[in-house]
Amino acid sequence: MILITGVAGFIGSHVAKRLLEEGHTIIGIDNINDYYNVKLKKDRLHFLQHNRFTFEQLEREDGERINELFTTYRPSIVIDLAAQAGVRYSLENPHAYINSNIVGFMNILEACQQHEIEHLIYASSSSVYGANTKMPFSVRDNVDHPVSLYAATKKANELMAHTYSHLYGLPSTGLRFFTVYGPWGRPDMALFRFTKAILEGKPIQVYNNGKMKRDFTYIDDIVEGIVRLIDHPPQGNLDWNGEKPDPGSSYAPYKLYNIGNNTPVKLMDFITAIEKKLGISAEKEYLPLQDGDVLATYADIEDLSEAVGYKPRTSIEDGVSKFIDWYKAYYKVE
Numbered sequence: 526m527i528l529i530t531g532v533a534g535f536i537g538s539h540v541a542k543r544l545l546e547e548g549h550t551i552i553g554i555d556n557i558n559d560y561y562n563v564k565l566k567k568d569r570l571h572f573l574q575h576n577r578f579t580f581e582q583l584e585r586e587d588g589e590r591i592n593e594l595f596t597t598y599r600p601s602i603v604i605d606l607a608a609q610a611g612v613r614y615s616l617e618n619p620h621a622y623i624n625s626n627i628v629g630f631m632n633i634l635e636a637c638q639q640h641e642i643e644h645l646i647y648a649s650s651s652s653v654y655g656a657n658t659k660m661p662f663s664v665r666d667n668v669d670h671p672v673s674l675y676a677a678t679k680k681a682n683e684l685m686a687h688t689y690s691h692l693y694g695l696p697s698t699g700l701r702f703f704t705v706y707g708p709w710g711r712p713d714m715a716l717f718r719f720t721k722a723i724l725e726g727k728p729i730q731v732y733n734n735g736k737m738k739r740d741f742t743y744i745d746d747i748v749e750g751i752v753r754l755i756d757h758p759p760q761g762n763l764d765w766n767g768e769k770p771d772p773g774s775s776y777a778p779y780k781l782y783n784i785g786n787n788t789p790v791k792l793m794d795f796i797t798a799i800e801k802k803l804g805i806s807a808e809k810e811y812l813p814l815q816d817g818d819v820l821a822t823y824a825d826i827e828d829l830s831e832a833v834g835y836k837p838r839t840s841i842e843d844g845v846s847k848f849i850d851w852y853k854a855y856y857k858v859e
């Protein structure tokens with residue numbers, strides 16, 4: 526039995542679908558919050574209907590119910606993808622991040638420890654690299670300079686996980702996702718917002734005058750990486766040395782991986798791919814860099830390739846095209 530939190534979310538729903546196809550039994554939880562369109566979350570749950578899928582509407586902050594859930598379903602693997610996501614919203618509503626990402630994650634760790642979970646895989650983020658500019662970003666780099674509270678909560682999650690791996694031997698794998706996109710994607714993210722605005726004949730907002738780069742990663746590549754890791758709980762790294770501590774591993778069963786496309790794309794090229802697929806030229810409103818945003822992201826994925834043969838396969842053109850096909854079908858746009 527695999528527990529997936531945030532199962533009505535973008536990444537969680539895709540992971541659940543793939544694992545159901547592979548014959549696993551899934552218990553999924555989500556609080557179905559209204560950070561973005563609730564109907565989209567419910568429709569994602571709709572495509573997960575299956576006799577091996579159980580859903581419970583539940584909040585990670587509710588430690589008692591989380592504990593009951595573990596007692597009832599006895600999962601052996603936990604894939605923790607629930608969180609308050611989004612960099613920009615963390616400037617408007619910082620408390621939501623502490624509640625969901627810190628208190629919520631704490632309850633998951635406690636339950637994993639008490640119920641002797643075989644492997645906890647949890648979502649971190651490329652945003653932990655914050656003010657770093659050395660590219661590509663490596664899990665061996667120091668990440669002590671976050672530029673948003675969202676990033677700080679994700680880094681805090683990694684620290685909390687290490688403590689549990691050390692104290693209780695809980696095998697934990699933290700995944701730093703790099704700008705995930707694809708069908709059923711999030712309405713607060715660039716691809717969704719741009720596609721919607723262009724189709725409605727509205728201008729798109731281009732931050733930092735377009736001078737940004739993102740390592741956009743297609744959802745199927747992300748799912749492939751997660752699925753391959755399930756049967757690879759980390760062992761302690763025998764070469765780990767406290768004199769020269771490697772931030773990406775530990776003597777304890779703890780590991781961090783970047784999971785990205787390893788190919789940063791200029792924001793303007795990303796927009797061109799959308800325009801080309803839609804056959805419409807976007808009206809652009811150029812704006813300054815937003816607080817909390819970083820100029821570029823670029824994932825070093827060597828560790829993940831070595832561990833499980835991870836290799837992203839989807840080009841930006843193919844991925845954008847698949848998203849737009851889904852968007853038009855879902856919203857019944859010609």
Ligand SMILES: NC(=O)c1ccc[n+]([C@@H]2O[C@H](COP(=O)([O-])OP(=O)(O)OC[C@H]3O[C@@H](n4cnc5c(N)ncnc54)[C@H](O)[C@@H]3O)[C@@H](O)[C@H]2O)c1
Pocket residue numbers: 530531532533534535536537554555556557558566583584585586605606607608609610611624625626629648649650651701702703704705706711
């Ligand atoms: N999508 C990306 O590009 C990206 C990048 C980096 C990291 N991440 C991380 O990956 C994970 C999944 O992201 P996503 O894009 O699928 O986001 P999402 O918002 O679509 O999914 C998260 C889901 O978790 C649920 N949720 C939020 N707080 C909860 C709580 N306290 N208890 C129970 N459910 C709760 C939400 O209702 C939502 O359905 C998150 O941890 C996110 O921070 C995503």
